[in-house]
Amino acid sequence: MPLPADSKRLRIGRYSQKGQIYLVTSITHNRQPFFNDWVTGRLLVNHFRKAQQEGWANALAWVVMPDHFHWLLELEKKDLPALVLTVKSRAARDINTHLGRSGQLWQRGFHDRAIRKEEDLLSAGRYIITNPIRAGLVTRVHDYPLWDAKWI
Known part of the structure; x- marks a missing residue:
């Protein structure tokens, strides 16, 4: 049986290392589809970019x-x-304001996986950008507006 997203056991052994590559996944509260609207999704993307800047x-x-x-x-x-935590909280504030709502936007916690080998990195990148196809949202990656990859 899968652990709840906020389970303390998800954090056991979590280690952050500068220069390490991670695949991070986070889910909205009760899986509400807040990002069906690409404008709302861009608000989250702005915080990915801000973290990089x-x-x-x-x-x-x-x-x-x-x-x-x-x-x-x-x-x-x-x-x-x-x-x-910083990205999710900043994004939640902006998204809630944009949607005219208040309250919880994200499930607690997140899932992460350290990427250790070059082939794992390419596999993770492909998994990410083809996610909208697997979900049946589009038939071609370029038809989905909310993705980016350094290699493309």
Whole structure:
């Protein structure tokens, strides 16, 4: 049985290392599809970019799905939990304002996986950018507006 997203056991062994590449996934509260509207999704993307501009992480690839995101990043300054918390909280404030709502936007916690080999990096990048196709949202990657990859 899968662990709840906020389970403390998800954090056991979590280690942040500068220069390490991580695949991070976070889900909206109750899987609400806040990002069906691409304008709302761009508000989250702005915070991925802001984290990069502030030197916290180097974004390698990302996709914003209707109810979650995947973000492949190389960690720079902050530790991983602080980085994800900062991005999610800043984005929640902007998104709630944009949607004229208040309350919880994200499920607590996040899932991360350290990428250790070059072939794992390419596999993770492909997984991220093809997520909208697997979800049946589009038939071609370029038809989906909420993704980017450093290699493309």
